[in-house]
Ligand SMILES: Nc1ncnc2c1ncn2[C@@H]1O[C@H](COP(=O)(O)OP(=O)(O)OP(=O)(O)O)[C@@H](O)[C@H]1O
């Protein structure tokens with residue numbers, strides 16, 4: 339009886355993750371391989387309200403908003419992917435070094451983390467983006483370089499806690515090298531928290547990319563991006579073209595919420611205590 | 616091999632009081648030294664220092680006149696007071712048992728380790744059952760001195776007798792040195808060749 343309800347809960351959660359992941363992957367690949375002519379300029383169709391032909395309507399240049407959204411979101415996901423790639427490497431190295439060497443290294447890493455987290459994130463993003471020459475490169479570098487602190491903290495904390503456990507110390511006395519211990523004891527322990535941290539990093543990266551772009555410090559105007567679309571729509575919102583802001587905003591929100599949902603659900607699945615509830 | 620602790624003093628940090636003050640102790644080959652003291656007198660602390668887990672604040676621990684090795688297999692091995700903290704909760708027992716060497720079937724049988732336990736998680740075994748794994752996993756011929764920190768408090772009397780018989784057999788057979796930490800005087804008298812008291 340208990341067993342079946344437990345199984346049900348796990349399958350339900352797994353199904354949720356699969357659905358969310360499928361949607362995000364679909365958007366990602368569709369946007370990646372979409373033909374640019376599909377969101378090309380057609381002046382004869384400008385400012386159309388949503389219809390069967392143009393699900394999200396069209397903008398002032400007659401571009402299909404739905405396809406632009408897909409492409410924009412996909413672009414955001416690519417930037418998010420880059421951000422998590424860079425962050426994961428930086429966080430692993432800094433987190434483990436901090437916990438293993440302690441002392442000066444630990445203080446230095448903590449200082450970096452505090453500095454990064456202490457500054458308002460948006461200000462930091464705009465600063466780095468401007469320094470790296472704005473545009474696509476600027477925003478990508480900025481997003482990639484500012485998301486490692488939280489992940490570093492997670493890794494550091496987990497390794498720190500593990501390093502002094504009796505079984506790790508005993509393993510050391512059995513003549514195991516630091517590398518063996520890291521691979522056999524630490525990685526399997528840190529991995530779940532690390533992966534979840536990585537997934538939860540995505541919504542931040544996407545949101546930040548969109549905000550910086552919205553403020554005009556990010557992706558260039560001609561690029562399909564949610565931030566650009568939202569900024570443009572501000573010019574039309576007073577004239578009653580509601581669809582130009584609503585749908586892209588919803589798409590962004592949905593993507594962010596889904597990533598959050600995947601991360602939080604995985605947390606529940608991997609944490610044996612709450613998994614038994 | 617001979618283990619020697621020379622005038623060791625220890626405190627956990629510079630401001631805290633001394634846990635151990637000027638303790639000297641030596642364990643010869645084949646000798647079983649009982650270390651008896653009431654709770655909180657630093658028995659576990661001493662055990663950790665003897666096994667090289669902790670550096671003494673003053674004094675030294677020498678094995679055959681040399682410092683304990685900081686890497687590689689340590690000939691002084693510790694069996695910890697709390698078996699549930701000594702095994703990786705994410706490893707099945709089989710992996711834990713074989714981490715250091717592969718104990719043969721005869722040893723497992725003698726230790727009362729059942730085959731079926733090997734596939735379980737640590738949380739699915741009792742403290743006493745876990746402790747048998749913790750003992751068996753370091754009974755390699757490379758272990759010359761065994762530090763036992765209250766290893767049998769969580770066992771019932773019969774199992775306790777069983778485990779000690781095996782340990783004594785192996786210790787005698789290999790001429791191994793042992794430190795037996797306990798607050799059970801009867802046990803110390805039965806198992807040890809001599810006894811020292813920390814509280815005197
Ligand atoms: N990690 C630690 N940090 C600071 N103080 C500690 C630490 N571990 C132990 N102590 C202190 O050192 C003293 C000796 O502790 P220890 O565990 O060695 O005692 P023990 O003789 O083994 O006791 P028991 O018989 O209950 O196992 C205690 O007062 C304890 O509070």
Ligand SMILES: [Mg+2]
Nearest residue numbers: 658659660696
């Ligand atoms: Mg103790």
